[in-house]
Amino acid sequence: MTAQNVLVPRFGLRPIVPLGMGLAAAAMAWLTTLDLTSTYAAHVMPPLLVSGVGLGLVMAPAIAVATAGVRSAEAGVASAMVNTSQQIGGSIGTSVLNTLATSATTTYLHGKPPSQATLAQAQLHGYDTAYWWSAAFFAAGLLITVTLYRSGPLSAQAAAARAVPTGQEASGSAPAEPGR
DSSP states (O other), X not given: OHIIIIIHHHHBHHHHHHHXXXXXHHHHHHHXXXXXXXXXXXXXXXXXXXXXXXXXXXXXXXXXXXXXXOOGGGHHHHHHHHHHHHHHHHHHHHHHHHHHHHHHHXXXXXXXXXXXXXXHHHHHHHHHHHHHHHHHHHHHHHHHHHXXXXXXOHHHHHHHHHHSOOHHHHHTOOOOOTTO
């Protein structure tokens, strides 16, 4: 919430979210350096911390911008759409990465004599593949967000969006009540 409450009001989304995407991409690339002798404290935890900071810079601000500028009467629908999209995207993303890792593991094992060392190296190869794809997805997210997000504080953008009248508001007519 520090990103959403402190950084975004001051700098806007354009520098914050792409920075988070870049940190997450770097963390995924860093995880590809793991080998069979890697330890948690020295080799796994540091990229996980970098990934956590990166995702912290992405998630709350991205969700906030998805509902910014939405009229209060439509806020529930907008929030539900964001939640649904996030859940479906997470499920599909997990499935895709799992498929990529499993396929890479299977391909690695093809034609090699089975042994504990070979199986361990095959699993590591599968994880490396998933990490590289994750890094590529985050890099694409970086490019998309730096291209599409506007500069400046979010509150000014939301106020400008709310100031644009819709067809009903511009004509001054009230919406019809159901059943009348």
